Amino acid sequence: MTTTSAPASPPLTRQVSQHVSQSVFDGSRLRVVLLVDVYDGAQQQFLEAYEQLCNQVASVPGHVSDQLCQSIENPSQWLITSEWESAPPFLTWVNSEEHVEMVRPLHNCVSDTRSLRFHVVRETGGEAAGAQSGRRRLQSSPRIGDGVIRHALTFTVKPGKEKAVAKLLADYAPPNPRVDDTTRLVRTSLFMHGNRVVRAIEVRGDLLAALRHVARQPEVRAVEEAINPYLEQDRDLDDPESARVFFTRAALPAVHHVTTDQEPAGAVRHALYYPAREGAGMRLAELLAQRDEAAADDPRSPVLRSTIFQRDDVVVRLVDVQEGLDADAGTVLGLTDPARTAELTDLLDVAALGADASALRAGSADRLLALARMELVTDRRSPDA
Template structure:
C-alpha cells in the first residue's frame, strides 16, 4: 500500500495555491460518505456483511473510524461514514484489489451505492474548539474550482490489437452532451500508450449521472461491445456484476488539478503516461503535483492546465500546452527534472535526455471532443 512521501504536518505548512482547484495532497483529514440502497428484505444480510467488512477495514493504515446509520424514513437506505488520516491512504486502499475482494459480500444485498469524499475544513465542539488547524489537520482554506469535474478510465487491450481498437474508439458519434438541467458532458479526450487506453472526461454537474447517461447511449454501447474481444480483462456488459468489477478496476481518479494564471484558447491537449515503480504511484503523483503547482506561477511555463490521474502504479498527466508539445521545454512539459527522483519513482531511464523521456511518456491521441457549448 502506498503512502505520501511527506508527513501530514509538513504538508499543511505549505502555502496552498489558489490556482489548485483539486488536490489530495494537503494532508488534511478525509471524511468519506457512502450512500447505500439495500434490497428489500436484505437488511440483516447487509448488516452482517458490513460487520465483516468493518473488522477488516479497521486494520487498514490511515483508517480512523466509521459509522453505520439506517434511515429513519426508509429502512432500505443506509449511510456509512468513515474518517481517514488523509486522502492518500484511503485512495490506496479503495483502489486496490484488496478492496475489490473485501466488498464482494455486499454485492448480493445492495441495489446501488454512491461514494462521496470530503476534506475536513472546519469542525466545532469539544477539544476541536481549542486546537489549531495544524493539530486538527484541517484543509486550510476552501478551494475555488472552475465548475468542472474530471475523471478518467483506463484499461489494456491485447497486444497487436492497438490499431484496431484506436479506430473503433475514434469512429463513433458523440453522445448527447446534455444529461439533465444541471449536468452536461463538456469534453472527452482519449489517448493510447502501447496497449493502454485512457479516456478522460470533463463534466459540469453530477459526475455519476453523466457516467450513467453515457453508458445508456446506443452509440457508446456499440463501441464498448466492439472492443470487448480485444480487452485483456474479460467483461460482459449484460452481467451487472461483470460490468461493475471492470469499471471499478478501470476507474482512474483525478488527484490534482492546477490552472495557470494565463490562458490560450489554442492550447493543445496532450497526455503523458509515467510508468511508476511498484508501490511508488502515489509518491510520483505527489511529486508531479508539486512541480505543476510551482510551474503555475511561472509565466514562462508552457503548461497552462494540468490534471494528474493516479490509481496504484498507473500515473497519467493530462496537460494543455501553449505552442504545442514539440516546441515546449522538455523539463517543464515532463514535470520531472531530477534524475535521482526519476530513477527512484519511475521505470524511465534516469540517464536519458529529457526530450527522449518526454517522447517515451507521450501518449498517442485518439480523439478529443468538446460539446458545442463547453
C-alpha cells in the same frame, strides 16, 4: 432636523480566482460518505456484511473510524461515514484489489451506492474536538474550483490489437452531451500508450449521472461491445457484477488539477504516461503535483492546465500546452535539472516505458518526453463547453 443617509455600500460581488487548484495532497483529514440503497428485506444481510467489512478496514493504514447509520424515514436507505488521516491512504486502499474483494458481499444486497469524499476544513464540538483538531490536520483554506469534475478510465487491450481498437474508439458517434438540466458532458479525450487506453472525461454537474448517461447510449454500447474481444480483462456488459468489477478496476481518479491564471484558449491537449514502480504510484503522482503547482506560478511555463490521474501504479498526466509539446520538454515535464530527472526516474517503472534505467537517467528530458507521450485517438468538446 435633517438626517444624512450613509452612502450605499457597494454590492457584494463574488470574487473568483482563475488559479484553480484541486488536490488530494494537502495532508488534511478526509471524510468519506457512502450513500447506500439496500434491497427490501436484505437489511440484516447488509448489516452482517458491513460488520465483516468493518473488522477488515480497521487494520488498513490511515483509517481512523467509521459509522453506520440507517434512515428514520426509509429503512432501505443507509449512510456509511469514515474518517481517514488523509486522502492518499484511503485512495490507495479503495483502488486496490483487496478492496474489490472486500466489498463483494455488500453488492449482493444493495441496489445503488454513491461515494463522496471531503477534506475536513473546520470542525466544532467542544473541548474534546478542540483538542483533537490540534493534533489532526485540517484543510487550511478553501480551494477554488472551476465547476468541472474530471475522471478517467484505463484498461489494456491484447498486444497486436492496438490499431483495431484505436479505429473503433475514434470512429464512434459522440453521445448527446446533455445529461439532464444540471449535468452535461464538457469534453472527452482518449489516448493510447502501447496497449493501454486512457479515456478522460470532463463533466459539469453530477459525475455519476454522466457516467450512467454515457453507458446507456446505443452508440457507446455498440463500441464497447465491439472492443470486448480485444480486452485483456474479460467482461460481460450483460452481467452487472462483471461490468461493475471491470469499471471499478478501470477507474482512474483525478488526484490533482491546476489551472494557471492565464487564459488557456488555443492550448493543445496532450497526455503523458508515467508507469510507477510497484507501490510508488501515489508518491510519483504527488511529485508531479508539486512540480505542477510550481509551474502554475511561473509565467514562463508553457503548461496552462494539468490534471494528474492515478490508480495503483498507473499515473497519467493530462496537460494543455500553449506552445508545442516539444518546445520545452524539461519545463513541460517539470524537470529543469538533473536531480529532478533522477528523482522521477527512480519512481518510474522504466521497463514499461521501453528504456533501461541507466540510459534514461543519463538521457535528456526530451528522451523521457518521447517515451511518456501518449498517442491521441480523439479529443472532443461539447459545442457549448
